[in-house]
Amino acid sequence: MLYSLAHLESEKLKAIQQLEKDIGSPVVALEGVDAETVLLPDDKLKKLQELEARLGVVLVAVKPH
Incomplete structure (x- = not known):
């Protein structure tokens, strides 16, 4: 399992922003x-x-589906 930035609905985003505060x-x-x-x-x-190193990102090789 890999992880990426979550796609958030506005209510979830608001809850996270409140937690940050x-x-x-x-x-x-x-x-x-x-x-x-x-x-x-x-x-x-x-x-x-x-x-x-050149792009300054993390790359992960994955199996094709």
Whole structure:
């Protein structure tokens, strides 16, 4: 299971914003994504890691459906 930023309806967003005010800290809402990761051979893993570094993001290789 992987996680991404949650898609929130306005009521859920309002509840989270109220919680942020109550606790004095930002909150990030995540939701599960049904995906299975794959193990890459070293040469392909290196390519993935190089692109991660260049783009400044986290990349995850997953099995196609």
